Amino acid sequence: MTLRHPPQRRPALAAGLAIFAMVAATSASAADRPSLRGDVTVVGDLLTLGDLVAHAPAALAGTALFRAPSLGQSGTIQAQRVLGAAETLGLGPIDTAGRTQVTVTRAARHVGASEIEAAIRKRLAGQFGMDPSATGISFDGAGPTLVVAPTVTGEVTATDVTLDRRSRRVQATIWIGPSAGERQAQIRVTGSAVDLVEVAVAGRALARGETVRSTDVVLERRARDLVPADAILDGTPLEGRVARRAVGVGALMRPADLIRPELVARGDVVTVTYETPGVSLTMRAKVSEGGALGDTVGITNPQSKKVLQAVVIGPGRVSVSTAPTGRLAAAIPSP
Known part of the structure; x- marks a missing residue:
């Protein structure tokens, strides 16, 4: 079955299609009309009509009109001059489009x-x-910069x-080019040679009380003369330490800024172990002072009151490795 428009609606439909075709043609014509560009970036040292006017005729687009700004610089051209x-x-x-000027930037x-x-x-190194x-x-002075064309x-x-x-x-002459005889640009620089040392630097901002992760510390080379004596150098493990105060990103890591977290606190009752070949003893004792991993702390058996020195080996755990077996045994009360 074929649907047909009623005869009385055909003239109206034809008129609508004609109007749509005219609007489309007008829009296409407007889109192709030469128009002033806004902000433009150029590579060469001359500005062409095509650089400043969109949809310029191909025969005229390459015509040079003005000189471009210096390398890496920007400038403006009044719209009336372009017109x-x-x-x-x-x-x-x-x-x-209401623009009064065009901003031009020279790429570099x-x-x-x-x-x-x-x-x-x-x-x-070679010389x-x-x-x-x-x-x-x-x-x-300020760090030197050499500006050349992007090409x-x-x-x-x-x-x-x-x-x-x-x-x-x-002192040195710095230049860029395929060969010394074809230098594109060059400058003369002066300064001083300095010894570098690798230091630990905060890779991100650390808040007070925050635990340091391995990814929070980066190593950078800095002039030895500018590095404080208490700066943490390469090779010092910092993972697991706690920030004593806020540390900004890029700041040198110092021992005063970081503390090792305490694994035992003063007054805690901890597990004491003593192991040698053929001997393994375990007891419970009270810690007289707090300590982090590897610290030596005093321990006291709450029943015998015997005092020993032990090394913190984990949370709530210490180890006695140098005390004579008899002394440790004496510290353990009889059942």
Whole structure:
């Protein structure tokens, strides 16, 4: 069975379709109309019509209009200047969408102090035999930065490096390029060579009373002269310790900031063990002082009043390993 529109509705339907087609055509035409761009980022040193105007005719899009900002810098161009330049080229009306200016940013690659330092350390190792993993560079003034075009992907290289072994002063020329004869950019840097030491640093903020996990501590290399004498160096286990005070992220870990959690408290009655080949004794005793794992504490048998020194080996457990068997036996009352 075929459904047919009533004859009286066909003219109305045809008119509706015609209006829809006109709206669609108008929308498509508006979408393709040349329009002023907002914020744009360019790579080259010249701004073309296509950089500033969307849907510019292909024959005109590559026409250079203005000079781009310096590498890594931003600037603005008034909309009237863009419209005037486009009109000179014969381009018709341009939709500005109410914009009065266009912000232009010149793309760049920023080579920071860390890359520059790595290049100098590499040269110091080959030229002066200095260990690159234990040597750092303290630059004069603010950290140097080398700005190049994003298309420059060559290796950061240090040449003309000088080192005064007495004062440890360093000078070097830093450049980027495929070869020394084709340097894209270069700067001269000065500073001092410093000895580095690996220290424990808080990887996240720790609240007072919080237990330290293995992932909470990271190791960083810092200048030895700037590291306090009480800083915790590489190799000290910190997992399981408790923060005595709040520790900020990136702060050096110090013994005064961390305490080992007490496994026995003063006045606790604990299990005392003594084991040697062929001998195993167990007793209950009272602790005269609190202690963490590995601490030596005094214990007293509540019945015999005998006093011994024991080592904390776990929660509520201590061990006597050096007391003579007879002395320990004497501390245990007869049934």
